[in-house]
Amino acid sequence: MSTQPRYQERELKVVGTRPLRPDGVDKVTGRARYGADISLPGQLIGKVLRSPHAHARIKSIDTSLAAALPGVKAIVTRDDFADMPEEYAAAGELTINFRDVTRNMMAREKVLYDGHPLAAVAATSESIAREALKLIRVEYEILPHVIDVIAAMQPDAPLLHEEQYTVGVNPRPARPSNLAKRLEFKLGDVEAGFSRAELIIEREFNTKPVHQGYIEPQACLASYTEDGQAELWTSTQGHFVFRAQCAKLLQMEISKIRVTPTEIGGGFGGKNNIYNEPLAIALSKKSHRPVKMVMTREEVFRATGPTSGGNVKVKLGATRAGRITAATAELSFQAGAFPGSSVAPASMCAFTRYDIPNVRVVGHDVTVNRPKVAAYRAPGAPIAAFAVESVIDEMAKKLGIDPIEFRLRNAAKEGTQTYYGPKLGAIGYIQTLEAARAHPHYSAPLGPDQGRGVATGFWFNIGNETTAALNINEDGTVALMMGTIDVAGGSRAAMAMMVAEELGIPVDRVRPHIGDTSSLGFNFITAGSRGTFAGGMACVVAAREAIEKLRSRAAGIRDVPLEAVVWKDGHACPAEDGARQFAPLSLADIARLAGKTGGPISGHAELNVQGAGPGFGAHIVDVEVDRQTGSIKILRYTAVQDVGRAIHPAYVEGQLQGGVVQGIGWALNEEYVYDADGILANPGFLDYRVPVASDLPFIDTFIVEVPNPNHPYGVRGCGEVPIIAPLAAIANAVENALGIRFCDLPLSPPKVLQGMDEAAAGGD
Amino acid sequence: MSEMRYEAPKTLAAAVALLSGAGGSARILAGGTDLLIQMRAGRIEPTLLVDIKGIAEVTSIVADGDGYRLGAAVTLMQLTEHEAFAREWPGLIDGVKFIGSIQVKGRATLGGNLCNASPAADGVPALIAADAVASIIGPAGRRQVPVAEIATGPGRNSLAIGEIVTALLLPRRPARSGDAYLRFTPRTEMDIAVVGAAVNLALDEQGFCRQARVALGAVASRALLVPEAAAALIGTRGDAAALAHLADAARAASRPIDDKRGTRQFRLRIVGVMAQRAAEIALDRARRKA
Amino acid sequence: MTKHHVSATVNGDAVEFLCDSQETLLEVLRDELRLNGTKEGCGTGDCGACSVMLDGRLVCSCLVLGVEAEGRSIETIEGMAVGRELHVLQRKFLEHAALQCGICTPGILIAARALLERKPDPTEAEVRCGLAGNLCRCTGYHKIVEAVLDAAREMRGQG
Incomplete structure (x- = not known):
């Protein structure tokens, strides 16, 4: 097996340019096929009955009336699925437990949140399916519920899982609780560190759950045949992982399920998890017809994963000279109805921008009566960074040091020991901070009621299992098959560009395509900003394997030894030493003769890609506050980020701009609102307020390129870092405008007005 | 499964007959931008939809000596594009522009905004401030009522079974008059008003306010006319003291609730601000017409 | 249930379709006419993914009934490019x-x-x-x- 190629400085012809995306024309003409656009003859429509209660024991489910309705072809409930023991698997940045996955897919003993599935119906039309849902009789014993994370941790809180004893506590607690897990990371001696501090700041922060808000609701189509084979089309970030989960939940062999990923209408971590897919397969099996299931927007909000809301306590100590001596944080995250929040990555990210000798971070994973959380772009990191970067800002201010300078004095660099394990490799945090400080935005004048804030973010980025197959077509063009989903950031374009660069051909000669689960080996979910990093690695390895074969064929055609042939600018050429001269052969020449020289030419890669390069971002934002209404306007925004190498700079900018705007929504207006009964009050885009175009300015971007030594083109991955800093950057800007530190998100107008009132009354 | 009929009568008489015949289970379909959402959510299950958009009387804008007659089913986009009307009633257009997106305004109607009876309807406060009258036809013939009397509470209106609001009648304006509507929303567009305030006034030659009407939205179970707030303006030039009195009167008249879109406390806090800012715009518009 | 027979023009072509009273124009476009370019993001007029032109007016097709399309002209994304020429x-x-x-x-x-x-x-x-x-x-x-x-x-x- 070839080792993974490392970074090499070289002259580039394709990488770094801005060709049009291969999926572009289909997307601007309406041809692109998303989850809901796939249909099969004879298909039924599946709909899900969902809990109207936040917490209740299911006494009985009677589907007989629904089953008798003409047009209803199949109904499934908990009785149609095997119970699962505890068994853990990786899914994106978060870990899943199949005991919980099967219960989240279909409630068993209890319903645990408003929207929890109880039954699914397949009927000849959507209206019949909806009518059938109304005929299903469910008897509930309604139980007290708990929504808030701190409330859920109290000893007398309503308990979601009677057998849940906190993991990570020694000895095991005597009583079950909603605290599913406690984790702790330690470095140095924090007590000693705080004793050396000349200034200590302690603050507590709260954030609300926010939804990924992809515009395409989850949609899938399943067809189960009489010989036990299932085909599934779905909008997913990881078709191989969906296949594995469906196989497990339905007790099928993996080879009997083929998953074809459709074009994906946004995911951001929210399409890492199966919801309707196993139900559609089960309904298809029962009805002997294809079954299509498309969620409504209301279902998306009520039953698919938002990210956690969190409570974060931060304590930071520093010397007058501006050196941080110790830091602690306690993060308590809502996991939703089942354990598995993003508290672990959040804990690991909390201080990992700084070289701090003494750190302790404690994380709590807490079950509450809300939908099970899912990953959302750098899962958990924005929540942790909101807290830590707010305290960093306050510390800099109290020490009288410029906030970027303060960060520079404590910045992590190559060799910094993290508190969660490894030492950091070659990173570009310092370069990112320096670029932000030098940016004209940072020194531009501000008007009245305006403020400027800065914050930074760190994300690990990951690699994992990745495959690619590259086939040289008979005319010398290239069919590139990839197994890692292009979640629309443009990784198909980036892959084609890297392959074109390797082969020395124009990028439009490479046609990238995402293969189904039977066309390639296993690929991990597109998560952790791994698409262009890991996918690129696989494509480069596959291209280099193909080049070896091309050289060998050329050597045969020209009757020279292999060493006499080099690959240059899309041609097999004589080696530089000039020992053996021959007329160069183009890729097309060799391809045309492939049949006579040994058969078709291809390259493959089957890797578990290692060596992801962490990414850092530094954001500058200007806000204006309306002192009479508490309304915050974003006036100017600049995102600076080390991406390693921008393969396609326009798509990197797009990642930064999109991530920033999601962060702006999180900071200002987005939140899940529950009523007193634990029912979601705003399950729609009218009252779940994602930013609209008129809320925003242009989002300036500045790309820093400190190559990742572990990638042939230096790629780090860039999609997640940009959502991390906006929450704190905006809160810091509001503080700068008003002199008031806000510790609770969203920074909605009522909260801002209240804060101003309290400050005027002489409060903190 | 419930059957639903769709009818598109060409005359008001036919529409009234259809609605009357169905008892209370029929709904009028004008723009449909609220109705279709309610139907899809299963909140209502009408047996009959009577589409009134094919009836000329309800889809035309007529200006005559008495003022404007706005067909109740004129789309909001048509209304915003009527330049003469927009010059005459800029505050009403302020409200209309706030209703939904351009897409929604391409369908939604002022009659629908009124009869749907949302306390937060953006079109209604300015209509009330304008002293608009709703023209109604029904089984018992035609009648006219002030728009303030149409909504009776959230989602409830005073129309009898079979009645249709056919038009909104706006009076002629005196010289030096101006109106304005402002609302507060967390986002710049696409939101439901947390608070809305409309001010309609006329100045004398010296710039003193001679007539005024102030109406508030989203601070009670229906849009409110607040004569005390108007009184704060009348006889003044709209100076700071008058505006402060106006804000106080607006707050005093408000009876808001806590809901997902805003708290009672916050609404009380900003209703005065919105009324004051709306008054400033209305004053400015009136002065420009001097 | 009796269906309505509707004649309309879509992207310049005369079309006929059958629809229920409740069916939206969006459902008709996607399910009856197989024009999948128009998307459903919310079904409540809040996201604009289903935007089409109806007699020259921009509307959300999820807030229009299919039966209301009788005699009207509809333009969708599929009609935006002219032949090979993108708009x-x-x-x-x-x-x-x-x-x-x-x-x-x-x-x-x-x-x-x-x-x-x-x-x-x-x-x-x-x-x-x-x-x-x-x-x-x-x-x-x-x-x-x-x-x-x-x-x-x-x-x-x-x-």
Whole structure:
């Protein structure tokens, strides 16, 4: 097996340019096929009955009336699925437990949140399916519920899982609780560190759950045949992982399920998890017809994963000279109805921008009566960074040091020991901070009621299992098959560009395509900003394997030894030493003769890609506050980020701009609102307020390129870092405008007005 | 499964007959931008939809000596594009522009905004401030009522079974008059008003306010006319003291609730601000017409 | 249930379809006429993904009944390019990388074309307000606004 190629400085012809995306024309003409656009003859429509209660024991489910309705072809409930023991698997940045996955897919003993599935119906039309849902009789014993994370941790809180004893506590607690897990990371001696501090700041922060808000609701189509084979089309970030989960939940062999990923209408971590897919397969099996299931927007909000809301306590100590001596944080995250929040990555990210000798971070994973959380772009990191970067800002201010300078004095660099394990490799945090400080935005004048804030973010980025197959077509063009989903950031374009660069051909000669689960080996979910990093690695390895074969064929055609042939600018050429001269052969020449020289030419890669390069971002934002209404306007925004190498700079900018705007929504207006009964009050885009175009300015971007030594083109991955800093950057800007530190998100107008009132009354 | 009929009568008489015949289970379909959402959510299950958009009387804008007659089913986009009307009633257009997106305004109607009876309807406060009258036809013939009397509470209106609001009648304006509507929303567009305030006034030659009407939205179970707030303006030039009195009167008249879109406390806090800012715009518009 | 027989024009072609009273124009376009380019993001008129032109007016097709289309003219994304020739907006969206996942793109293109028909020389603020009814979660709108402004320039002959 070839080792993974490392970074090499070289002259580039394709990488770094801005060709049009291969999926572009289909997307601007309406041809692109998303989850809901796939249909099969004879298909039924599946709909899900969902809990109207936040917490209740299911006494009985009677589907007989629904089953008798003409047009209803199949109904499934908990009785149609095997119970699962505890068994853990990786899914994106978060870990899943199949005991919980099967219960989240279909409630068993209890319903645990408003929207929890109880039954699914397949009927000849959507209206019949909806009518059938109304005929299903469910008897509930309604139980007290708990929504808030701190409330859920109290000893007398309503308990979601009677057998849940906190993991990570020694000895095991005597009583079950909603605290599913406690984790702790330690470095140095924090007590000693705080004793050396000349200034200590302690603050507590709260954030609300926010939804990924992809515009395409989850949609899938399943067809189960009489010989036990299932085909599934779905909008997913990881078709191989969906296949594995469906196989497990339905007790099928993996080879009997083929998953074809459709074009994906946004995911951001929210399409890492199966919801309707196993139900559609089960309904298809029962009805002997294809079954299509498309969620409504209301279902998306009520039953698919938002990210956690969190409570974060931060304590930071520093010397007058501006050196941080110790830091602690306690993060308590809502996991939703089942354990598995993003508290672990959040804990690991909390201080990992700084070289701090003494750190302790404690994380709590807490079950509450809300939908099970899912990953959302750098899962958990924005929540942790909101807290830590707010305290960093306050510390800099109290020490009288410029906030970027303060960060520079404590910045992590190559060799910094993290508190969660490894030492950091070659990173570009310092370069990112320096670029932000030098940016004209940072020194531009501000008007009245305006403020400027800065914050930074760190994300690990990951690699994992990745495959690619590259086939040289008979005319010398290239069919590139990839197994890692292009979640629309443009990784198909980036892959084609890297392959074109390797082969020395124009990028439009490479046609990238995402293969189904039977066309390639296993690929991990597109998560952790791994698409262009890991996918690129696989494509480069596959291209280099193909080049070896091309050289060998050329050597045969020209009757020279292999060493006499080099690959240059899309041609097999004589080696530089000039020992053996021959007329160069183009890729097309060799391809045309492939049949006579040994058969078709291809390259493959089957890797578990290692060596992801962490990414850092530094954001500058200007806000204006309306002192009479508490309304915050974003006036100017600049995102600076080390991406390693921008393969396609326009798509990197797009990642930064999109991530920033999601962060702006999180900071200002987005939140899940529950009523007193634990029912979601705003399950729609009218009252779940994602930013609209008129809320925003242009989002300036500045790309820093400190190559990742572990990638042939230096790629780090860039999609997640940009959502991390906006929450704190905006809160810091509001503080700068008003002199008031806000510790609770969203920074909605009522909260801002209240804060101003309290400050005027002489409060903190 | 419930059957639903769709009818598109060409005359008001036919529409009234259809609605009357169905008892209370029929709904009028004008723009449909609220109705279709309610139907899809299963909140209502009408047996009959009577589409009134094919009836000329309800889809035309007529200006005559008495003022404007706005067909109740004129789309909001048509209304915003009527330049003469927009010059005459800029505050009403302020409200209309706030209703939904351009897409929604391409369908939604002022009659629908009124009869749907949302306390937060953006079109209604300015209509009330304008002293608009709703023209109604029904089984018992035609009648006219002030728009303030149409909504009776959230989602409830005073129309009898079979009645249709056919038009909104706006009076002629005196010289030096101006109106304005402002609302507060967390986002710049696409939101439901947390608070809305409309001010309609006329100045004398010296710039003193001679007539005024102030109406508030989203601070009670229906849009409110607040004569005390108007009184704060009348006889003044709209100076700071008058505006402060106006804000106080607006707050005093408000009876808001806590809901997902805003708290009672916050609404009380900003209703005065919105009324004051709306008054400033209305004053400015009136002065420009001097 | 009795279905309505509806005759309409879609992208210049005469079409006929059967629909229930409740069926929306969006459902008719997607399920009856197989024009899947128009997307459903919310079903409540809040996201704009289903934007189409109805007798020259920009509307959300999820808030129009199929039966209301009788005798009317509908334009969808499928009719935006003329033959091989992409509309200027389509081309500018590609050139400016103004799309990522693309699910909002058909609706935004339809809305942007309607905007430029009303305002051939819009300001940035006018573009942002004109597209406020179209949610995009990927791009932060930056490149969309740039693409629309650039398309407007070219369409005014100042390319």
